[in-house]
Amino acid sequence: MERIASTPTAKAPAERFTGDVYLSMIQTPSEPARLAAALVRFTPGARTNWHSHALGQTLHVTDGVGLVGTRDGRTLRITAGQTVTCPPGEEHWHGATDTTLMAHLALAVGDGTGDGTTWLEPVTDAQYTAALAAAD
Template structure:
């Protein structure tokens, strides 16, 4: 058994996120399980860049309200206690709404090269505004 009493909070890198995002790593992918998990906190308007995961990703919302969007324009609005699963290879992004922070536990299974994430370009302001409009009401 290993008891980890705390992990440092770090600011997420600007080359993968837009806005202020903070991470606490819970687990890094290592054999045999290769689980990667992190608590990720997004300030209003903050979001990931487009990305995909070799083996998919599960997001468990712990606080606030967030959005998860896919390339085909599908947008899910998720709040605390809800889970969103992104299948392997699906290009997507996630983040807070424009008025509410959002925190989630991001979980994935890594591969032999690390966490299996492919990072892509930023979500544009226009794409983000369109996602907000799609879930308004």
Template sequence: MHLTPSTPTAKGPADRFTGDVYLNMISAPAEPAYMVAALVRFTPGARTNCHSHARGQVLHITDGVGLVGARDGHVVRVTAGNTVTCPPGEDHWHGAADTTLMAHLALTVGDRTGDGTTWLEPVTDEPYNAALAAHH
């Protein structure tokens, strides 16, 4: 057994997020499991860039209301207690709704080279607002 102290909250980098996003790392990729876990908090309207994960990603919503969308336009509205599984290699994004915070646990499996995330372009206001309108 090993107790890991809490990590400082870090602001999500502007080249990966639109709006204000805050992260607390829980687990970085390391032997033997290479589990990557973080608590991610989104302010209203904040969202990730489009991205994918080599081994997929699980998002467990802990608070608020948000959206998770795939490049093909499929979007789901999420609330506390929901879990979304994004398959390996699927381009997707996630973030808060426009009027409420959203927080989730982001869980992925990395490897010796990192967390397996490929970061892509920002999700602009047009597709984000369309997703909001379709899921209010």
């Protein structure tokens, strides 16, 4: 057993996120384990870019209310205590609603070359607004 020192919280890179997002890394992929885990905090309106994961992703909401959207237009409203899985290769995004903060644990299994994430273009304001209106 080993206690891992906490890493400093860092502002998420603007080329992958819209708005103010903060990352606290829990674990980065390291052979033989391939788990990437982070606590991600989104301010109202903040969100990821479109992206996919080679081996899928699990999101567990720890606080607030957020959204997860897919290319086919499906949007889930997610709240504290809920878990969402995104299958391998599915292009999606996630973030806070326009009025609330949202924090989640983001878990992904790396593909041997990192965390297996392919980052794409930003979610437009029009896509985000439509997702807010359509969320289940």
